[in-house]
Amino acid sequence: MLNEKQIANRKKGIGASEAGIVMGLSANVSPYQLWMVKTGRAEPDDLSELPQVYWGSLHETEIANHYAKIMNCKVRRVTNTLFHKEHSFMLCHLDRKIENMSKVLECKFAMFAKDDWGPNGSDIVPMSYIVQVQYQLAVTGYQEADLAVLIGGYDFRVYHFKRDEELINKIIEEVSAFWKCVETDTAPELRDRTDAALAYPFNNTNLKEAEPEVVKVVEEFREVRAKAKELEEKRDKLSDMLTLFIKDAEGIRTDKEVLATWKLTARGSRTLKVMEARA
DSSP, rough: OOOOHHHHHHTTBBBBBHHHTTTOOOOSOOHHHHHHHHHSSSSOOTTTTTTHHHHHHHOOOOOHHHHHHTTTEEEEEEEOOOSSSSTBBHHHHHHHHTTTEEEEEEEEESSOOTTTSSTSSSSOOOOHHHHHHHHHHHHHHSSSEEEEEEETEEEEEEEEEEEHHHHHHHHHHHHHHHHHHHHHHHOOOOSSSSHHHHHHHSOOOOOOOOOOHHHHHHHHHHHHHHHHHHHHHHHHHHHHHHHHHHTSSSSEHHHHHEEEEEEEESSSOOOEEEEEOOO
């Protein structure tokens, strides 16, 4: 977790974990929402109670220590804020630095091993983390970074990264453009209806004339809505058929696989679950 001084410094620019937001890699926070925070229009969300953040902070020391043990090296906690020599708005807070080496250690805790986590020893991790470590290399000037992750509380992996100048240049380009939006108080492009609701919280009494391409969007929306309603009704009918067939059993199966279950939940009601088809 960041200390008070680090949090204050973060207001001066873009941190490594925010670079992915700037580049549109976050599903939860848009560039526009980050811009609102950086321009003082909104307060940053308190993420400390999110399970992945809470457990990540709790296990950071153990992850770093285990990394040092298996890699036969020493690691050092870095408490100060580091700034890029040329682009002062680029800053980062390192989890650890590997002693006697120009090398970063980033520590992560992941609740599940999804497909975007590659095998131990590779460089296949979620793209937002790749951007984060390359951003750290850009700020520090270092050539290497390792990312140590504990997945599900038992699966420990280490990923290795070399400095990628092409990606770093792309990151600097996009972060520079974003920071210019902050300095000039110019909003970046809105991404979705969440951004639209933030940008336009109130409406006037006028109706806006729809351009031809917008009319096409409305027509497509109506088609999708109609299909969705039809599919929902069909799904409900199929659900009725399955539960009437299962009756008091736990579910149904073939000689090769379980097809569906209808089990009693802790809340006292039965929930129908249809399994995905096998590949």
